[in-house]
Amino acid sequence: MQPYVYFLGIGGIGMSALARWFQANGHQVSGYDKTATPLTEALTAEGIAIHYADAVENIPAVVRDNREQTLVVLTPAIPKDHQEWAWLRENGYDIRKRSQVLGVLTEGRPTLAVAGTHGKTTTSSMLAHLLHHAGLPVGAFLGGISVNLGSNLLLPEGIKNNGVEISGEEPTAKIVVEADEYDRSFLTLHPDVAIITSTDADHLDIYGDKDALVESFRQFAGQIKPGGTLLLNHTADASVADAVGPEVRVIRYGLTKSEGPELYSSAITAEGHQFHFDLHSVAGSVMGLQLSVPGYHNVENMLAAACVAQLQGVNSDSLKTGVAAYRGVKRRFEFIVTATSGTGPKVYVDDYAHHPREIDAFLRSLRALYPGKRLRVVFQPHLFTRTRDFLAGFADSLSLADEVVLLDIYPARELPLPGITSALLLDLITAPVKSLQTKEQVLAAAQTDDSFDVLATVGAGDIDQLVPRLRTLLDNKWNGAEA
Numbered sequence: 001m002q003p004y005v006y007f008l009g010i011g012g013i014g015m016s017a018l019a020r021w022f023q024a025n026g027h028q029v030s031g032y033d034k035t036a037t038p039l040t041e042a043l044t045a046e047g048i049a050i051h052y053a054d055a056v057e058n059i060p061a062v063v064r065d066n067r068e069q070t071l072v073v074l075t076p077a078i079p080k081d082h083q084e085w086a087w088l089r090e091n092g093y094d095i096r097k098r099s100q101v102l103g104v105l106t107e108g109r110p111t112l113a114v115a116g117t118h119g120k121t122t123t124s125s126m127l128a129h130l131l132h133h134a135g136l137p138v139g140a141f142l143g144g145i146s147v148n149l150g151s152n153l154l155l156p157e158g159i160k161n162n163g164v165e166i167s168g169e170e171p172t173a174k175i176v177v178e179a180d181e182y183d184r185s186f187l188t189l190h191p192d193v194a195i196i197t198s199t200d201a202d203h204l205d206i207y208g209d210k211d212a213l214v215e216s217f218r219q220f221a222g223q224i225k226p227g228g229t230l231l232l233n234h235t236a237d238a239s240v241a242d243a244v245g246p247e248v249r250v251i252r253y254g255l256t257k258s259e260g261p262e263l264y265s266s267a268i269t270a271e272g273h274q275f276h277f278d279l280h281s282v283a284g285s286v287m288g289l290q291l292s293v294p295g296y297h298n299v300e301n302m303l304a305a306a307c308v309a310q311l312q313g314v315n316s317d318s319l320k321t322g323v324a325a326y327r328g329v330k331r332r333f334e335f336i337v338t339a340t341s342g343t344g345p346k347v348y349v350d351d352y353a354h355h356p357r358e359i360d361a362f363l364r365s366l367r368a369l370y371p372g373k374r375l376r377v378v379f380q381p382h383l384f385t386r387t388r389d390f391l392a393g394f395a396d397s398l399s400l401a402d403e404v405v406l407l408d409i410y411p412a413r414e415l416p417l418p419g420i421t422s423a424l425l426l427d428l429i430t431a432p433v434k435s436l437q438t439k440e441q442v443l444a445a446a447q448t449d450d451s452f453d454v455l456a457t458v459g460a461g462d463i464d465q466l467v468p469r470l471r472t473l474l475d476n477k478w479n480g481a482e483a
Helices: 013-024 038-045 083-090 098-106 120-133 182-188 210-222 238-243 296-311 316-325 356-369 384-389 391-398 422-428 439-448 463-479
Strands: 004-008 028-032 049-051 070-074 094-097 111-115 138-146 151-154 174-179 193-196 229-233 249-253 263-271 274-281 284-291 334-341 344-351 375-380 403-406 433-436 454-459
Touching: 004 013, 004 083, 013 028, 013 038, 013 070, 013 098, 013 138, 013 151, 038 049, 070 098, 083 094, 094 098, 098 174, 098 182, 111 120, 120 138, 120 174, 120 193, 120 296, 120 316, 182 210, 193 210, 193 296, 210 238, 229 238, 229 296, 249 263, 249 296, 263 296, 274 296, 284 296, 284 316, 296 316, 296 356, 334 463, 344 356, 344 463, 356 375, 356 391, 356 454, 375 463, 384 391, 384 422, 391 422, 403 422, 422 433, 439 463, 454 463
Parallel strands: 004 028, 004 070, 028 049, 070 094, 111 174, 111 193, 138 174, 193 229, 229 249, 344 454, 375 403, 375 454, 403 433
Antiparallel strands: 138 151, 263 274, 274 284, 334 344
């Protein structure tokens, strides 16, 4: 691999994990992104040069002067008219998509891949945590910031995140990879074990229809190595199981025995933020597991991660302590502020949910945790195409709240679509109270209006910019904390 690596879109969650890997392995890493974020600031603090203006002269001289020794890593979010990308193409640089690079890095290594239209970030972080907690040599490329690891990258023992004490990767280390279906990226992977959490319709701007999406998952399942294993969620299209090779074992899983005859849970109880349950898998039962990340969907995610951990040699005692020690992923059912008032709990929770089914699972779990409490949800739709394609689903799931606040649609890589607006979605929502607001209006309402018990910010765009400001505001208001 080339000594110089230049990232176009370095601030993306998957891109930044790759950037950290190359940095830790002694490459000189630099990159461009559209805007500064806490993640790009963290990369800069780790010694990676980043700029935010699209101009050829901003590309580091070492990259411009060493074409043959430079690898350029590209995210699909970079627009086609990007000046730096055009110059790098015209000058014959080795330009590869993030998924292609991930395929190269995992080639020849025991790979545990987690795919699905939702649930893959949490499940892959759970699996990486369980293996790491058990002391197994493991690396991981994650699509979110693991609270336990404090990063989206786990390096096998011997490689340090700050680039010091590099001694090469442990050759037997297993690599946990979040396998992204967007743009068929996961088809660069040939895993030993794969988990598919869901095949719900999504990314129809890429696939056109659900059948094409399912066919992509079938292709991915067909790339599992002989002797490997597929764990398939009961909600996923059953035809995916038919696509695996004859020497691949299929394990179907779900929350109950009727949903997942080979992997399921029993005796589920919720106590505060914790869920208690028993695990029943082909590798043996483990009783009395305790998960501190709430939600029935997270119990289901942990079932898959725990079963794979068992298959990799993690024993019951280590599994039990590992599950109890898991602390989740940033922006996945993340409790930001909690307090107690005269009328009961006051809670602020943040979640990355951006698909109707994710929102439904998240809000139903909140309702189960806080029955009878008034729930205000602030949602930022992500992508014009996704809003258009799942308009009715978004309206139904958001209507579970007592009050819904919509921000404008976050466009990401897309141009606006005529008539597709947050106002169109708002009209279909049946919650008793609903409104369109700006971020500043959301902050003002949180300060002056105490009519909610539970506040949730939800979405995959830049709604996360509200989180630290709401944290400070509500912590001061509810707990009297210092800013």
